[in-house]
Amino acid sequence: MIPVIDLFAGPGGLGEGFSSLLNQKHRHIFRIALSVEMDPAARETLRLRSFFRQFESGQVPEEYYDVLRGQLSLDELYEKYPPQATSSDSEAWKAELGKVNPAEVDRRIKDALGGSKNWVLIGGPPCQAYSLVGRARVINVDREKYENDGRHTLYKQYLRILRVHRPPFFVMENVKGILSSKLAGNLIVEKILADLRSPLGKQVGSSNIPDLGYKLFPFADYGETLPFSDPEPAPSDFIIRAEKHGIPQSRHRFIVLGIRNDISWTPARIRNIKKEITVWKAIGDLPRLRSRLSGKGSSAPENDTQEVWAAAVRELLSYPLTEEEGVRREVHEKIIASLRSLRDVKCGGEFVSNSRKPSWQRQWLSDPRLKGACNHESRRHRKDDLWRYMFASSFAAVKKRSPTLLDFPPHLLPDHKNVEVLAEARGQVAFADRFRVQLKHRSSATVTSHIAKDGHYFIHYDPTQCRSLTVREAARLQTFPDNYFFLGQKTEQYRQVGNAVPPLLASKLARIVADYFHEAEED
Numbered sequence: 001m002i003p004v005i006d007l008f009a010g011p012g013g014l015g016e017g018f019s020s021l022l023n024q025k026h027r028h029i030f031r032i033a034l035s036v037e038m039d040p041a042a043r044e045t046l047r048l049r050s051f052f053r054q055f056e057s058g059q060v061p062e063e064y065y066d067v068l069r070g071q072l073s074l075d076e077l078y079e080k081y082p083p084q085a086t087s088s089d090s091e092a093w094k095a096e097l098g099k100v101n102p103a104e105v106d107r108r109i110k111d112a113l114g115g116s117k118n119w120v121l122i123g124g125p126p127c128q129a130y131s132l133v134g135r136a137r138v139i140n141v142d143r144e145k146y147e148n149d150g151r152h153t154l155y156k157q158y159l160r161i162l163r164v165h166r167p168p169f170f171v172m173e174n175v176k177g178i179l180s181s182k183l184a185g186n187l188i189v190e191k192i193l194a195d196l197r198s199p200l201g202k203q204v205g206s207s208n209i210p211d212l213g214y215k216l217f218p219f220a221d222y223g224e225t226l227p228f229s230d231p232e233p234a235p236s237d238f239i240i241r242a243e244k245h246g247i248p249q250s251r252h253r254f255i256v257l258g259i260r261n262d263i264s265w266t267p268a269r270i271r272n273i274k275k276e277i278t279v280w281k282a283i284g285d286l287p288r289l290r291s292r293l294s295g296k297g298s299s300a301p302e303n304d305t306q307e308v309w310a311a312a313v314r315e316l317l318s319y320p321l322t323e324e325e326g327v328r329r330e331v332h333e334k335i336i337a338s339l340r341s342l343r344d345v346k347c348g349g350e351f352v353s354n355s356r357k358p359s360w361q362r363q364w365l366s367d368p369r370l371k372g373a374c375n376h377e378s379r380r381h382r383k384d385d386l387w388r389y390m391f392a393s394s395f396a397a398v399k400k401r402s403p404t405l406l407d408f409p410p411h412l413l414p415d416h417k418n419v420e421v422l423a424e425a426r427g428q429v430a431f432a433d434r435f436r437v438q439l440k441h442r443s444s445a446t447v448t449s450h451i452a453k454d455g456h457y458f459i460h461y462d463p464t465q466c467r468s469l470t471v472r473e474a475a476r477l478q479t480f481p482d483n484y485f486f487l488g489q490k491t492e493q494y495r496q497v498g499n500a501v502p503p504l505l506a507s508k509l510a511r512i513v514a515d516y517f518h519e520a521e522e523d
Contacts, residue, residue, distance in 0.1 A: 017506020
């Protein structure tokens, strides 16, 4: 198998795509040799997935599933299988690139590759410094802090490894916001692309250092990009629109394929898919849940029963929902019908039994040995947010779009500075879509790390569940297999999912890279 080194690995979405790819003989093409991640919870997720991959398909021990069902601890699992536990512990390395000794990084990479000349470097630097929302938030508060943010230059750690280890191929990923991010008045993306093309910089051509360069290729073609014969694609050519490639999410990412200059090969591009994959196809089979009811702060009332929860939601009717209040009759009727249909369902948990199978990508997502859904527990929501969720999901069911704050009746507007102008004059307002329903028959909005903070941008389409998405539902939209277990606190699990590359998309990228090795074997 071809070794893969995964930098800034997060929970391993990009690596999962590569490691899951099979050839015509149903054998794995790539193997993750080393994953590097600084976040403790994500590293534990990586390690558990590495443990899973130590076994051939169908031979994963039942104890692994016992962990996912909460019937066995991780320590007990690892104690039962020492060789696989040791291997997974070595593969998933908790380290912060840029702070750990580079010599140690180089040693681990060299040991992991075991002398292999054919391998792939994947990953990407943390994206918060490049994301549009995160960038705007920091710049508005402290421009100097933004300019000095070390995350702008973490790609240089990636660059250093290119320079030292010279992989034949690399795949680098980042957010779309990198296209407009500036540092000292200059576009960061132009500097990054120039450095990736020539990792040695001014040293290229010197008498004592061999030349090193890479040709950079986009993975996708939407009929707007330059052909591969052009020497330098524009930065925007490297944007991949996940919804165009069979992913149930409108996720646009900057992804570069680098091929070392001494390799004479032109890659294909991933296939575009016209049919949109809907949220319902992705999560519709998962067990129904009601939201949890929080009290003051984040604590839950001791009597958070189905009856108490339903009564709290039905209090919405004590407020005016008339057309005079801006609520159309058909939306009002949908709210009434939804309130009458509130069912006696559970709040879920780290594991929920379930016999239903997904209607889409069953072979990719489903594992019959699991017999349920893990990481499928609803969040706690304040009573007033439950009312907003009920209104928003009912509105979306009728209008086929998510409401903006301009559509909310005044008494349901949140107490937030961004809605002051709206509450006073019904004018324009910043973050007008801060309560966003993921529409049943459309692909979802981008699942981001913000989902760890609250669920307002990720409201379930079903009004009778009256809640935001669970970790598992978010993971489904990101195309993680159901037996992929996220470790850590709930907020850490959400953050991992939001920061990941969709594994199903990553497998399509891996297929492009694998074509080279297949063609090389035939030659």
